[in-house]
Amino acid sequence: MTFPDWTPDDFRRHGHQVVDWIADYLARVEELPVVSRVEPGEIRAMLPPRAPEEAEAFDAILADLDRVIVPGVTHWQHPGWFAYFPTGASPPSILGDLVSSGLGVVGFLWATSPAATELESHVMDWLVDLLDLPQGWKTTGPGGGVIQMSASDATHLAFVVARHRMRETAPVERMVVYSSREAHSSVEKGARVAGVPHVRPVAVDGELAMVPAAFEAAVVADLEAGRTPLAVVSTVGTTGTTAIDPVRAVGQIARRHGLWHHVDAAYAGTAMVCPEFRHHQDGLELVDSYVFNPHKWMLTNFDCSAFWVADRRPLIEAMSILPPYLRNAASESGQVIDYRDWHVPLGRRFRALKLWFVLRSYGAEGIRAMVRRHVELARGLADRLESDPRFELVAPVPFSLVTFRHVAGDRATDELAAGLNASGDVYVTPSHLDSGSFIRVSIGQRTTEARHVERLWQLIDELAPPA
Ligand SMILES: *Cc1c(COP(=O)(O)O)cnc(C)c1O
Numbered sequence: 001m002t003f004p005d006w007t008p009d010d011f012r013r014h015g016h017q018v019v020d021w022i023a024d025y026l027a028r029v030e031e032l033p034v035v036s037r038v039e040p041g042e043i044r045a046m047l048p049p050r051a052p053e054e055a056e057a058f059d060a061i062l063a064d065l066d067r068v069i070v071p072g073v074t075h076w077q078h079p080g081w082f083a084y085f086p087t088g089a090s091p092p093s094i095l096g097d098l099v100s101s102g103l104g105v106v107g108f109l110w111a112t113s114p115a116a117t118e119l120e121s122h123v124m125d126w127l128v129d130l131l132d133l134p135q136g137w138k139t140t141g142p143g144g145g146v147i148q149m150s151a152s153d154a155t156h157l158a159f160v161v162a163r164h165r166m167r168e169t170a171p172v173e174r175m176v177v178y179s180s181r182e183a184h185s186s187v188e189k190g191a192r193v194a195g196v197p198h199v200r201p202v203a204v205d206g207e208l209a210m211v212p213a214a215f216e217a218a219v220v221a222d223l224e225a226g227r228t229p230l231a232v233v234s235t236v237g238t239t240g241t242t243a244i245d246p247v248r249a250v251g252q253i254a255r256r257h258g259l260w261h262h263v264d265a266a267y268a269g270t271a272m273v274c275p276e277f278r279h280h281q282d283g284l285e286l287v288d289s290y291v292f293n294p295h296k297w298m299l300t301n302f303d304c305s306a307f308w309v310a311d312r313r314p315l316i317e318a319m320s321i322l323p324p325y326l327r328n329a330a331s332e333s334g335q336v337i338d339y340r341d342w343h344v345p346l347g348r349r350f351r352a353l354k355l356w357f358v359l360r361s362y363g364a365e366g367i368r369a370m371v372r373r374h375v376e377l378a379r380g381l382a383d384r385l386e387s388d389p390r391f392e393l394v395a396p397v398p399f400s401l402v403t404f405r406h407v408a409g410d411r412a413t414d415e416l417a418a419g420l421n422a423s424g425d426v427y428v429t430p431s432h433l434d435s436g437s438f439i440r441v442s443i444g445q446r447t448t449e450a451r452h453v454e455r456l457w458q459l460i461d462e463l464a465p466p467a
Contacts (some may be wrong), residue, residue, distance in 0.1 A: 014058045033398035033424035034078045043072040055110035071303035079447040080426040084103060085267045086444035090299040096354030097301050106196040106347045110336035111328045117337055120147055127306060130364050131272040134284050137308040144312040146342040147304055149349045151266040154307040156190035156289035156344060162231040163194055164259035164318035170228035178202055178218060179233035180210035182243050184264060187233050208243035208395055231277040237268025240431060241395035241403045244280050249287025263290040268399050270297035274368050281299045297444050299358045304351050317339045374400040375439045377453045378443045384457055391466045394438045407467050410437040419463040426456045
């Protein structure tokens with residue numbers, strides 16, 4: 001048996017078929033039910049029990065995409081997608097990802113593909129200006145940016161760096177991490193993975209933002225008990241309700257007590273491309289690390305999580321281990337960045353390409369226009385809900401997430417969410433706070449327009465019982 005490889009012409013032919021398939025998918029996704037309706041196990045039951053012994057025709061694989069896979073897909077790119085947060089997908093990003101796959105480089109050292117490293121540093125520096133982050137975070141300054149797989153990884157990494165920095169002064173068993181009680185679950189998970197045993201969920205105010213005095217009181221109590229406050233996470237745009245922690249006040253307390261201050265702006269970070277949202281993260285000069293996800297709202301396909309440190313030295317100290325086979329003249333010259341030292345894995349994809357394609361294809365003005373459209377649609381929906389006696393808003397709407405509940409209580413709210421999601425036209429996320437059930441409507445899909453939010457409102461209006 002010979003190796004049945006494709007020729008470049010086979011690739012060209014099938015590549016055109018695949019691009020056509022994706023273009024057709026994007027054109028018709030709106031007609032598909034947003035949420036997949038398969039039962040558990042239904043997809044596997046359509047697959048053969050064993051991998052094929054012999055090469056199959058590509059047409060057979062493509063046919064099975066439609067037959068087997070599409071019915072089991074929940075369509076994140078449907079314009080009626082109002083669940084979780086959006087997936088950052090866009091045509092230029094898909095093509096950038098394709099080029100990354102086409103090049104197939106693994107850019108762990110500058111020397112393993114100089115363009116992979118230099119483009120990544122460069123687009124991350126671009127983002128510093130686009131989002132008005134501190135200039136010192138550029139790779140030309142003391143800090144620097146790197147693309148990570150996810151915000152969870154970045155938060156975990158921040159804890160590992162903070163822990164490493166303190167390794168000679170305090171045992172890890174005594175270390176403590178703080179965040180608001182509304183912070184993402186990745187804070188607790190990151191602390192657990194980093195071996196930090198204590199996580200303090202700090203009290204929040206009426207708008208669900210961290211209360212700085214409660215944070216400081218927790219730090220002082222831990223110090224008095226002989227523990228070591230290690231790090232604090234400020235969230236700009238919590239997952240539940242897009243609450244905004246006071247970055248400056250938290251940063252001042254963190255500085256006073258020597259904590260690492262990490263900002264999680266996973267979703268809301270994209271909004272900072274518009275000057276009118278930047279006051280929400282005032283105080284960034286008091287921050288040690290920052291993460292936001294272009295793969296959420298900035299039109300870039302998963303995975304692409306943008307992570308900066310104000311000072312890259314402790315990051316590299318924590319992550320750098322140099323075996324003889326990675327030694328090379330460029331690294332030893334000290335003139336290049338080796339991104340393997342900026343995260344946990346060695347291998348890394350050329351993810352900067354898709355971000356570069358996105359930033360150039362839309363331009364900052366294009367991204368601003370999309371963000372403002374989503375925010376305006378969210379405010380319009382919030383106004384309607386607020387002026388209808390059946391509903392109440394759960395939290396303010398600083399960005400494009402609307403959270404509301406039915407005034408009749410949890411049952412009416414839960415049933416409304418279930419009814420909306422059974423419609424096939426929209427997908428929302430039912431959620432819960434101490435105050436009860438509520439519905440999250442996240443408006444951020446690239447193709448979502450006024451008529452899609454209108455359809456959502458129509459369904460809410462029809463399905464909701466009287467107050
Ligand atoms: C979505 C989200 C995360 C997790 O993002 P991943 O990239 O999937 O790990 C973390 N924090 C906040 C505030 C989020 O909204």
